[in-house]
Amino acid sequence: xxxxxxxxxxxxxxxxxxxxxxxxxxxxxxxxxxxxxxxxxxxxxxxxxxxxxxxxxxxxxxxxxxxxxxxxxxxxxxxxxxxxxxxxxxxxxxxxxxxxxxxxxxxxxxxxxxxxxxxxxxxxxxxxxxxxxxxxxxxxxxxxxxxxxxxxxxxxxxxxxxxxxxxxxxxxxxxxxxxxxxxxxxxxxxxxxxxxxxxxxxxxxxxxxxxxxxxxxxxxxxxxxxxxxxxxxxxxxxxxxxxxxxxxxxxxxxxxxxxxxxxxxxxxxxxxxxxxxxxxxxxxxxxxxxxxxxxxxxxxxxxxxxxxxxxxxxxxxxxxxxxxxxxxxxxxxxxxxxxxxxxxxxxxxxxxxxxxxxxxxxxxxxxxxxxxxxxxxxxxxxxxxxxxxxxxxx
Amino acid sequence: xxxxxxxxxxxxxxxxxxxxxxxxxxxxxxxxxxxxxxxxxxxxxxxxxxxxxxxxxxxxxxxxxxxxxxxxxxxxxxxxxxxxxxxxxxxxxxxxxxxxxxxxxxxxxxxxxxxxxxxxxxxxxxxxxxxxxxxxxxxxxxxxxxxxxxxxxxxxxxxxxxxxxxxxxxxxxxxxxxxxxxxxxxxxxxxxxxxxxxxxxxxxxxxxxxxxxxxxxxxxxxxxxxxxxxxxxxxxxxxxxxxxxxxxxxxxxxxxxxxxxxxxxxxxxxxxxxxxxxxxxxxxxxxxxxxxxxxxxxxxxxxxxxxxxxxxxxxxxxxxxxxxxxxxxxxxxxxxxxxxxxxxxxxxxxxxxxxxxxxxxxxxxxxxxxxxxxxxxxxxxxxxxxxxxxxxxxxxxxxxxxxxxxxxxxxxxxxxxxxxxxxxxxxxxxxxxxxxxxxxxxxxxxx
Numbered sequence: 001x002x003x004x005x006x007x008x009x010x011x012x013x014x015x016x017x018x019x020x021x022x023x024x025x026x027x028x029x030x031x032x033x034x035x036x037x038x039x040x041x042x043x044x045x046x047x048x049x050x051x052x053x054x055x056x057x058x059x060x061x062x063x064x065x066x067x068x069x070x071x072x073x074x075x076x077x078x079x080x081x082x083x084x085x086x087x088x089x090x091x092x093x094x095x096x097x098x099x100x101x102x103x104x105x106x107x108x109x110x111x112x113x114x115x116x117x118x119x120x121x122x123x124x125x126x127x128x129x130x131x132x133x134x135x136x137x138x139x140x141x142x143x144x145x146x147x148x149x150x151x152x153x154x155x156x157x158x159x160x161x162x163x164x165x166x167x168x169x170x171x172x173x174x175x176x177x178x179x180x181x182x183x184x185x186x187x188x189x190x191x192x193x194x195x196x197x198x199x200x201x202x203x204x205x206x207x208x209x210x211x212x213x214x215x216x217x218x219x220x221x222x223x224x225x226x227x228x229x230x231x232x233x234x235x236x237x238x239x240x241x242x243x244x245x246x247x248x249x250x251x252x253x254x255x256x257x258x259x260x261x262x263x264x265x266x267x268x269x270x271x272x273x274x275x276x277x278x279x280x281x282x283x284x285x286x287x288x289x290x291x292x293x294x295x296x297x298x299x300x301x302x303x304x305x306x307x308x309x310x311x312x313x314x315x316x317x318x319x320x321x322x323x324x325x326x327x328x329x330x331x332x333x334x335x336x337x338x339x340x341x342x343x344x345x346x347x348x349x350x351x352x353x354x355x356x357x358x359x360x361x362x363x364x365x366x367x368x369x370x371x372x373x374x375x376x377x378x379x380x381x382x383x384x385x386x387x388x389x390x391x392x393x394x
Numbered sequence: 395x396x397x398x399x400x401x402x403x404x405x406x407x408x409x410x411x412x413x414x415x416x417x418x419x420x421x422x423x424x425x426x427x428x429x430x431x432x433x434x435x436x437x438x439x440x441x442x443x444x445x446x447x448x449x450x451x452x453x454x455x456x457x458x459x460x461x462x463x464x465x466x467x468x469x470x471x472x473x474x475x476x477x478x479x480x481x482x483x484x485x486x487x488x489x490x491x492x493x494x495x496x497x498x499x500x501x502x503x504x505x506x507x508x509x510x511x512x513x514x515x516x517x518x519x520x521x522x523x524x525x526x527x528x529x530x531x532x533x534x535x536x537x538x539x540x541x542x543x544x545x546x547x548x549x550x551x552x553x554x555x556x557x558x559x560x561x562x563x564x565x566x567x568x569x570x571x572x573x574x575x576x577x578x579x580x581x582x583x584x585x586x587x588x589x590x591x592x593x594x595x596x597x598x599x600x601x602x603x604x605x606x607x608x609x610x611x612x613x614x615x616x617x618x619x620x621x622x623x624x625x626x627x628x629x630x631x632x633x634x635x636x637x638x639x640x641x642x643x644x645x646x647x648x649x650x651x652x653x654x655x656x657x658x659x660x661x662x663x664x665x666x667x668x669x670x671x672x673x674x675x676x677x678x679x680x681x682x683x684x685x686x687x688x689x690x691x692x693x694x695x696x697x698x699x700x701x702x703x704x705x706x707x708x709x710x711x712x713x714x715x716x717x718x719x720x721x722x723x724x725x726x727x728x729x730x731x732x733x734x735x736x737x738x739x740x741x742x743x744x745x746x747x748x749x750x751x752x753x754x755x756x757x758x759x760x761x762x763x764x765x766x767x768x769x770x771x772x773x774x775x776x777x778x779x780x781x782x783x784x785x786x787x788x789x790x791x792x793x794x795x796x797x798x799x800x801x802x803x804x805x806x807x808x809x810x811x812x813x814x815x816x817x818x819x820x821x822x823x824x825x826x827x828x829x830x831x832x833x834x835x836x837x838x839x840x841x
Contacts, residue, residue: 064611067649069603072640111633172807231775253770281770285699286510287741288715288767290706294475301473323769325745325827326698333508335695343670347677347699354681370674374628378678382627385597389574391660392523392549 074112076304080104081273081312082117083247085161085222086195092220092245096193099160101277101358102313107300108356109378119353119375121360121368122161122197123154124319127176127184128168133328135341136364147184148191155194157365158372163197163226164188169210170201178206178213185214189221197224197249197361208233215240224315227251227279230262238269249315251279254291256298260309273312277359282316284324285348296355313358318371321348322363342366350374398451400424406448408439427452430480454480455643456685459591459616459653461569462545464518466618466685467653472643475711482708484518484686485701486547488659490525491535500542502692508701511744515701519545521571521659521688522559529558536563547571547593547688553580564588569618571595571655573605579612586613593655597622599634606649617652618686625661625675632682639683653685662690669696676700680707715740719762721789722747725755729795732756732839734824734831735782735802735813737763737771746828753832757795759785768805777809779816786817801834 082103087093099120106113129144139157143149151162166181168174185198198214200207211225215237225241226249228234241248250266252258259280266276280299283292296314303311321327327344330337345367349360353375362368403424410420415436417423426432434440434449458468458481466484471477487503489496500520508515520539524532532550536559539546546568548559556570572593573581585592592614594605599621606617621634635654641647656679658672673696676689680703691697709715719738724747736746738760750756761782763771771777782800786792798819802809804826813821825834 064608066604066607067647069600070645072637072644074640109629109632110636229773231773253766253774255774258774283767283770286702286706287745288706288739289703290474290709290711293707294473294711297473298475323827325829326702329829333694334698335693337695339670340695340698343673343696344699346674347703350674350677351681351703354678370670374674374678377628378632379629381630381633382624385622385624385627385630386660386663388595388597388622388624388660388663389551391657391663392551392571393525393527394663 123159182217300356492526521547524550656684716765779812
């Protein structure tokens, strides 16, 4: 007989277990049982018991007891810092619209955790035309020489804020002076009424000087200065923010300890807690986004658990998605890149949103609009839903 | 949730180191059990109560369920950094039973494959919808799909329709979709008699809890929970999913210790929604614990980012994605072949390797950037010119090539001066994306 065929019925196993349990029992009382001894063999029979049990099971279905349902309660001792972006005339700025981000008391869009402030999208604008994928370029070709027109277009398309990337200050491009960059910022502030993010070129020597000059020009406006990192002169950036009432974006590379170190250093310089937003680096979908997912989730969890060094709102360079070749490359077997690209940015954004990001730097109009829709949908429970079962027959 | 301990498992094993399981000691066997590299049945001496206790201890908070030969569920943690996720979300494509191109569509689902980093991204199965309402048409559709040999979900709320299909397909262990309040008793009987998993469906968590309890109580072997993917109420949908998973993992609440099914295909119920909205719904669910999904889409532009996201999320964080630093030979390079530089972040390295393999004979210097990609390693100072010089020296590259020219990634352009100083080589700044390397070499190398 093959091994698989030697199935022992569960009843027998149960009986054996039962006998095993009886091992240490000294006395058993049996009711309604006859014991026959024939030729030295003991036969035990309980003629009426077994049929009676089976019969009863057939007649009365076993009563299934429903255990009590106790909802899970998500409670956290700490909340995330709340940061105001932009300042009105009364507050020392000139913004007609201001926003707040952060203030979360739980994990993003979890039951019972209301998002105190709606996450926001800030639209990427550059002070000189950068090389952009076709899917994006076609929407902005006519305004790429004019940051103000480009910013207005972005706001019309559904963004809440604007980020001006001062790439022309890089010595490898146009090497514009910090003062020239500051003029661009002033012009932008004079022509739009929402808060702005001021971004450098990524040049480690130049950026602190550029951000400092812009911070002075934009004194009192509560702009975000992007970004302070550990390996540049973050002290200069922090001081510019303190003296001129701005917010600092603290950027690290997917490392919770590095983020804590930078936050600590910035706060020790006198930056107030309501002047700090973190950018833990958005690795792209397909190229390490799982590292960002885990580092952001850990940061948010530790912040909510009470670690005040990490309990700040988060920003995501969602535009990084366009660095993935799957977002821009023309390939028949990957499907239409005019849809694939914006979906790549959208899904990168959705993933970050569900990890707790409060501010999204984005580029493609459809990605911006879709993410805004998702944020709206996830912000409240709807009264009326779909007729769900119909999906099977639709 | 406390992590399982080998010592706890060891206590439940016979402890006589008999070796019959193939391991030298019971302790070694205990470790393998925890890592899911061994099965309880491998120990022939384990019996009775002790065995039951061990099974209970080792069963993950979210039980595993098999649909066909595809396992779903089996998760132990809420967040992947707490351990890892185990069974990637299974993607089922919906096909209606009266679709004239049913077989063609099914074959497309089966043959769909995209390679990313040595892994094939594929669909996992087919969900057959009883759009016709007719048991015979449904049965015939199921028979046709069976020829494709993929895991199946049978979608109908009519027990007669399901039974007709189960008569021909139950040995394939399809998921029965599904049980609602109105058909619960009949569906439970079918799932029990045909020994197939059963989906229970409700947007009311207390009702879902009840359906699951009654189903298991009446003998259904395994359950899949569908808390309703409602495109008009995605917040409600997420709240339910999050609640179910916390009940299972944090409280081991039995009725919810089953895999969760999401149905982005249901987003088409909302007027005006299409492939884009379905992909967005799927992306939301992919970020929130869902163990299996039913979609309509087989559009590549929509499915590629989703399967990529799945691949990312289910990467085991316990193993850092790094490759060994050093020098790799691609193809059969000679002393005139180009030398490229990249980092030891696995995804970066494989992208570069994939772009040159079969097209270019060359050497790749893999710098130790502690597993960071090019841009972050430069931002974080992890790509060091002195390390690159060291690798060149250690691997005697100056004896292997005659030219002393190094092509670096476009994103590493600002390292050029440093690299030239440290290595004494001429540094060429290559393209930003490694897909352009072959073109670059053709233009700039063979002069």
